[in-house]
Amino acid sequence: MLGGIAGVAWLDHSRSSRRYLARLHRATIETLLNVLHAGDPFSARHSRRVAALAGELARAHRLPPEALSEIRLAALLHDMGKLEEHLLPIVLSPDRLSGNEREKIEEHPREGAHILAPLEEIHPGLIGIVSSHHEAWNGGGYPRGLSGEEIPLGARIISMADVFDAVTQPRVYRDADCIEDGIRLIRSGRGSRFDPDLLDTLDQPAVTARWIEIAEAGRREESALQNVAEEALV
Ligand SMILES: [Fe+2]
Structure with missing residues (x-):
């Protein structure tokens, strides 16, 4: 009887510990994103969109x-x-x-891996993905010039989502491409920049449609923020 009660208490305790750890984990990631937002708000919004795009592609894959x-x-x-x-x-x-600034910016995948190294113990493979998100299928990317399946699958997925978001969202120094052109640009990277199998997955109509929806929602958010910034200057 006592053993039964102790067993139930232990189960309760272990369930609430797991819930606590899950909350702690979510809070840690949100804190990191808040830090990114404080330093560079565009990158924080871009990262949330890239996570949504990459999630759609990974699920369909x-x-x-x-x-x-x-x-x-x-x-x-x-x-x-x-x-x-x-x-x-x-x-x-x-x-x-x-050119010089571009060269410096190419250090950011390695710097990111360095910043996130303490998370590797609980997320094995995380820093391998982060440090490889600018590698290209044909070996022409950076920082290591990895090619094909040497590049972690997660990095190959994020790379497609990253480029798509970068070209379909407006920046201060460039207008956004139209969203359909963004999809065409990604398709044109078949076998050079991007993994052909992942491009086949993107070509599933439901996945292409979700990518377009995510890009449209992002453009609405970016343009609302731009309007607020312009009104503040009046
Ligand atoms: Fe990047």
């Missing part, structure tokens, strides 16, 4: 739920390296980047 949540997490944090002291002023500059 039939990845198991654990892999899906690891990819979403890596997508949320993929650009943390841009907060490094010597990179942030370049990231925040309203001008187009010079």
Whole structure:
């Protein structure tokens, strides 16, 4: 009898510990995103959109739920390296980047991996994804020039979502491409920048449609924020 009561109490305790750890984990990730938002609000919004796009692609690619949540997490944090002291002023500059500045910015995947290294113990593979999100299928990316399946699958997924969001959302120094052009641009990277199998998944009509919806919602948010900023200047 006493053993039964002790067993129930132990189960309750272990369930509430798991819930507490899950809350603590969510709070940690949200805090990191708030830090990113404080330094570079655009990158924080971009990262949330990239996580949504990457999640859609990963689910349609039939990845198991654990892999899906690891990819979403890596997508949320993929650009943390841009907060490094010597990179942030370049990231925040309203001008187009010079060659030298572009070279410096290419350090951000490694810097991101460095910042996130303490999370690797509880998210094995996280820093491998973050450090590889600018690698290209044909070996022409950075920082290591990895190619094909040497690049973690999560990084191959995030890379497509990252480029799509970058070209379909407006920036101070460039207008956004139309969303259909963004999809065409991603398709044109078949076998050069992007994994052909993932492009087949993106071509599923339901996935393409979700990517378009996410991009449209992002454009509404970006343009509302721009209107607020312009009104503040009047
Ligand atoms: Fe990046």
